[in-house]
Amino acid sequence: MSKIQLVMGIDVGGTNTAFGFVDRKGKLIYDASLPTKAELDARQLFERIFNAANKSFKKFEKKYELVGIGIGAPNANYYKGTVEKPPNLNWGKVNVVKLIKEFSDLPVVITNDANAAALGEMIFGAAKGMKNFIVITLGTGLGSGIVVDGNLVYGSDGFAGELGHTTYDPNGRLCGCGRLGCLETYASATGIKRTALELMAKYPYPSSLRKLNCEKLSAKDIYNAAVKGDKIALEAFDYTAKALGFKLADTVVHLSPEAIILYGGLALAGDLIIKPTKKYMERQMLNIFKNKVKIIPSALPGKGAGIMGAAALIWNELEKI
Amino acid sequence: MSKIQLVMGIDVGGTNTAFGFVDRKGKLIYDASLPTKAELDARQLFERIFNAANKSFKKFEKKYELVGIGIGAPNANYYKGTVEKPPNLNWGKVNVVKLIKEFSDLPVVITNDANAAALGEMIFGAAKGMKNFIVITLGTGLGSGIVVDGNLVYGSDGFAGELGHTTYDPNGRLCGCGRLGCLETYASATGIKRTALELMAKYPYPSSLRKLNCEKLSAKDIYNAAVKGDKIALEAFDYTAKALGFKLADTVVHLSPEAIILYGGLALAGDLIIKPTKKYMERQMLNIFKNKVKIIPSALPGKGAGIMGAAALIWNELEKI
Known part of the structure; x- marks a missing residue:
C-alpha cells in the first residue's frame, strides 16, 4: 500500500515557532511549537525544530510519507530562499533554504508569513x-x-x-x-x-x-x-x-x-x-x-493557521512541477 | 508572395480619436485622426473611423493585410468589451466590441488607454x-x-x-x-x-x-x-x-x-x-x-503613442491564441 503524502509546514514567529504535518486536503495531522529564542541564530532554531519534528514523525511513518517543507517567516524572500534582517529575530541575512539542506533532503520553499497565509486561504480557507x-x-x-x-x-x-x-x-x-x-x-x-x-x-x-x-x-x-x-x-x-x-x-x-x-x-x-x-x-x-x-x-483554524499557510505554499509548489 | 500583417490601433480621446496601422515590429505605417465629437454616440464615431480607415487602407492592401483591431478608450473593460460611462464622452454604456462587428470581421480587443499604454511600453517601448x-x-x-x-x-x-x-x-x-x-x-x-x-x-x-x-x-x-x-x-x-x-x-x-x-x-x-x-x-x-x-x-513616439498601445494590445492578444 502506498503511503499518504504529507508536507511539513513551519511558521516562524518572533516568540514561538510552530510546525506540523498537513495532508493535501488541509488536514493538520500533528502540530507542535517551540519557543523561537529570537536572540539565537537561525541554525539553532531549525536544529531544534527538525529534532522535534523527526521524533514526532516516527509515529506517522508507517502510514505517511513527507514530501516537502514549506516555511512562512518574517522578511522571507521566495526568490532567494533567504530571510533578511527580520525585525524581531537576531538572524541578520540568512539563506534558510540552503540551511535546511543540512537537516532534510526534501524540497523546501519559503515565503513571508502573509504570503503563506494568502496561499493557505486560497488552497484551504476563505479564498477557495x-x-x-x-x-x-x-x-x-x-x-x-x-x-x-x-x-x-x-x-x-x-x-x-x-x-x-x-x-x-x-x-x-x-x-x-x-x-x-x-x-x-x-x-x-x-x-x-x-x-x-x-x-x-x-x-x-x-x-x-x-x-x-x-x-x-x-x-x-x-x-x-x-x-x-x-x-x-x-x-x-x-x-x-x-x-x-x-x-x-x-x-x-x-x-x-x-x-x-x-x-x-x-x-x-x-x-x-x-x-x-x-x-x-x-x-x-x-x-x-x-x-x-x-x-x-480567515477560514483557517485559529491555532495552526500559520502552519496551514506554510503547508499550502509547498503543496502549491509541488503541483507546479 | 504573402502579405505583411498589420493591425489597426484606435486611440479614443475626449477631443480627438486617432487610428493607424502598425506592424509587428512597432512600425506605424499610417496614422490619422478625427474629432471625436463627444456629444454624439459611439456608433457615429466608429462609423466615421472605419470609413476613413477603409479608404486609407486601399493604398496599402496590395502589400499588407489587416489581422486585428485594438482599441484604447476611457473606462473600457477588457473582459466585457464595453465602455462604461466615460467621463468625457456622451456614450453611456456601450459594448464596443459588439458594435465594431458592424464594421469589421477582424478580432477586436478593447482596454482602457492606460492599460494600452502599458502594453505599448512592454512590446514596443521603455518596458521591453x-x-x-x-x-x-x-x-x-x-x-x-x-x-x-x-x-x-x-x-x-x-x-x-x-x-x-x-x-x-x-x-x-x-x-x-x-x-x-x-x-x-x-x-x-x-x-x-x-x-x-x-x-x-x-x-x-x-x-x-x-x-x-x-x-x-x-x-x-x-x-x-x-x-x-x-x-x-x-x-x-x-x-x-x-x-x-x-x-x-x-x-x-x-x-x-x-x-x-x-x-x-x-x-x-x-x-x-x-x-x-x-x-x-x-x-x-x-x-x-x-x-x-x-x-x-515613455519610449513610445509622442504622436501616435496611443495608437501604438492599442496596436500592442491586439498583437499581444493574437499571440495568446
Whole structure:
C-alpha cells in the first residue's frame, strides 16, 4: 500500500515557532511549537525544530510519507530562499533554504508569513475558488499577501505586498521602519494599543482599560472591554477600522480584488473590526468599486493557521512541477 | 508572395480619436485622426473611423493585410468589451466590441488607454524585457496600467489600475469622481494647472503665468515658464512631483515594480517632472525598496503613442491564441 503524502509546514514567529504535518486536503495531522529564542541564530532554531519534528514523525511513518517543507517567516524572500534582517529575530541575512539542506533532503520553499497565509486561504480557507484577493494579516504588524489571477504577487524582487507600510498619516505615528504614519502603526494589534492610549488621553470617559498596565495592555484586553460596551475600547476599534478601511480603498483601485480577507490576532475580533472596516472602505471607495469588494474573516483554524499557510505554499509548489 | 500583417490601433480621446496601422515590429505605417465629437454616440464615431480607415487602407492592401483591431478608450473593460460611462464622452454604456462587428470581421480587443499604454511600453517601448512595471499616464487625468509577471492586472472585474483615485489628501481638492484629494487632482495636466493657481494665490512672486487667462492656462504654459526659470512654474512642478512621488511609494509597497514609466502630456516635461518625482518617492520609500525602482519616461513616439498601445494590445492578444 502506498503511503499518504504529507508536507511539513513551519511558521516562524518572533516568540514561538510552530510546525506540523498537513495532508493535501488541509488536514493538520500533528502540530507542535517551540519557543523561537529570537536572540539565537537561525541554525539553532531549525536544529531544534527538525529534532522535534523527526521524533514526532516516527509515529506517522508507517502510514505517511513527507514530501516537502514549506516555511512562512518574517522578511522571507521566495526568490532567494533567504530571510533578511527580520525585525524581531537576531538572524541578520540568512539563506534558510540552503540551511535546511543540512537537516532534510526534501524540497523546501519559503515565503513571508502573509504570503503563506494568502496561499493557505486560497488552497484551504476563505479564498477557495478566488483568483483575485488580498489577505491582510493583523498581528504585531500588518502584513499582506496579494493574489492576482491565482498567483501570489512577488514583484521584481520578491518583496511585494508590504501594505503595512503604506502611509495613513504623513505626520502620524513613528513606525518601526523609521517613517511616520505607516498603516501598521494604526491597524495591527500594536496599533490598536497605541490608539487606546491616545483615546484615554483624549477623552475623560471612564474605561476598564485605565486600570491596566500601559505596556501590558493587549489587543485582547481591548476586545474584551469592547464586547462589554467600554466606550474607549469601542472607539479604538472604530479608529483602527477607519485607518484600515481608508487605505484599503487605495488598495482596491490598484488591484480590484474580489475579496479582502482579514487574518491573525486582531481579525479574531470578527464583526467588531470587519463591519466598521467595510463601512469606512465603502465611504472612501471610488464609485466603480462600491459594494463589490467583500471583507471576510480567515477560514483557517485559529491555532495552526500559520502552519496551514506554510503547508499550502509547498503543496502549491509541488503541483507546479 | 504573402502579405505583411498589420493591425489597426484606435486611440479614443475626449477631443480627438486617432487610428493607424502598425506592424509587428512597432512600425506605424499610417496614422490619422478625427474629432471625436463627444456629444454624439459611439456608433457615429466608429462609423466615421472605419470609413476613413477603409479608404486609407486601399493604398496599402496590395502589400499588407489587416489581422486585428485594438482599441484604447476611457473606462473600457477588457473582459466585457464595453465602455462604461466615460467621463468625457456622451456614450453611456456601450459594448464596443459588439458594435465594431458592424464594421469589421477582424478580432477586436478593447482596454482602457492606460492599460494600452502599458502594453505599448512592454512590446514596443521603455518596458521591453520587463516583467513587473507600472505605467502612469499623466494627461487630463492620471491613469495607470499595472503589469505583474508579464501580464496586465485587470483584477476581478477588469477595472484594476485606477491609481489616479488613490487619496493624496483626504481634505484636499474636489475630484471629478466626487471624492476629495484624489492623486489626479494634483498629478495630471489639470492638477498642475490647479497647483499653479493655488501657488499664485499663496505667493506674491511675479510670474509670467499671471498674465494668462486662468481657464486657458495649460500644463504646456507652465512647462514653458518653468524652463525660463519662472518661480511659480518651477514650484508647481515640484508640488506635482511631491504628490506623485509620495503616492508612488505606496504603490511600490503593493507591487515592487522594476520601473515606473511616466507617459503622456505632462511626462513630456522630462527631468522637470521625473527628477523631483524620484526624489520625493525615495524620501517616502520603505527601506527595502530604496534606490531599486527606476522612474523613466515613455519610449513610445509622442504622436501616435496611443495608437501604438492599442496596436500592442491586439498583437499581444493574437499571440495568446
